[in-house]
Amino acid sequence: MRTLHRSAALAAAGTAVLAVALTACGSGSKDEGAAKPAATVAAQPSKDASAAAGSAAMTAMKSGGTTVSKSVTAKQAGTKSGGSKDTDSYAYTHPCTGGQVTVRVTRRAATQRVIEVRNTGASACGLSYYPAVDLGSSASADQSHNIKPLVPGGLGGPPAYALHAGRTAYALIDLNPSGATTGTAPGIDEMNVLANGDHMSNAETRNFPLGSGAKVLKPKLGLHSATVAQAVASMQQADTRS
Structure with missing residues (x-):
């Protein structure tokens, strides 16, 4: 009778140790994931957001470039016209x-x-x-x-x-x-x-x-x-x- 109770106690103790080991292993995985800096993750935009931002920047550049180009062309044309010396008004x-x-x-x-x-x-x-x-x-x-x-x-x-x-x-x-x-x-x-x-x-x-x-x-x-x-x-x- 004593031998039976001892075996049962040993078996119960082994089960408890195994359960603790499994719990510790699972708990370690969760801790590694939580350790990633939240700021690092937040600083990386999604692909969709990056594409939208790039498209907006390109649109702004094209729009600005066109405006500047037209302005320079108009200025040059005005200078050429206004600076002509072979006109009736100049004569x-x-x-x-x-x-x-x-x-x-x-x-x-x-x-x-x-x-x-x-x-x-x-x-x-x-x-x-x-x-x-x-x-x-x-x-x-x-x-x-x-x-x-x-x-x-x-x-x-x-x-x-x-x-x-x-x-x-x-x-x-x-x-x-x-x-x-x-x-x-x-x-x-x-x-x-x-x-x-x-x-x-x-x-x-x-x-x-x-x-x-x-x-x-x-x-x-x-x-x-x-x-x-x-x-x-x-x-x-x-x-x-x-």
């Missing part, structure tokens, strides 16, 4: 100078001469409505009695004629519109031209020979024009002393 505030233009005179008909004023500069400049012209004798020291042509009347104040870079303005003078062979002014053999009569000094006047025997009577001068045909039509409207 009206920057008169042509003698060093910026060349003047040439050609014969169109027996009594007609075409005055060509060419802008050789890189920017536009402003001319008077018509060149300052007078006709006289190359041999005379006194030019005060030179003949001045009639010009179109009814003109307003400046701005007058905008001459763009590389362009030519034409003005036509008819020395003898009536074609008269008698009563013409004697000794006239030279034409004096000041391209921009409103702003150039007399020292910039150019002299052009008419040749001996030129017949001058009540000459007419037209406005600076873009073409010779327009210059002729303008000359025909001349009715006012210059």
Whole structure:
């Protein structure tokens, strides 16, 4: 009887030890999981959150980049447009100078001469409505009695004629519109031209020979024009002393 109770007691004791060992093993697994820092886990965003954040950042970058690009382009365009010197408005505030233009005179008909004023500069400049012209004798020291042509009347104040870079303005003078062979002014053999009569000094006047025997009577001068045909039509409207 004593042997039976001892075996039962030993068996019970072994079962208790095994139960304690299993409990300790299970308890160790739970403690390892709980030891992970909560802050470390919280700092790692989910894949969905990362993707959303990346997409938002890319959208913001694209939007910002587009805005900056458009702003720079607009600024450059404005600078280019605003800084242009070959415009009418620039010409009206920057008169042509003698060093910026060349003047040439050609014969169109027996009594007609075409005055060509060419802008050789890189920017536009402003001319008077018509060149300052007078006709006289190359041999005379006194030019005060030179003949001045009639010009179109009814003109307003400046701005007058905008001459763009590389362009030519034409003005036509008819020395003898009536074609008269008698009563013409004697000794006239030279034409004096000041391209921009409103702003150039007399020292910039150019002299052009008419040749001996030129017949001058009540000459007419037209406005600076873009073409010779327009210059002729303008000359025909001349009715006012210059």
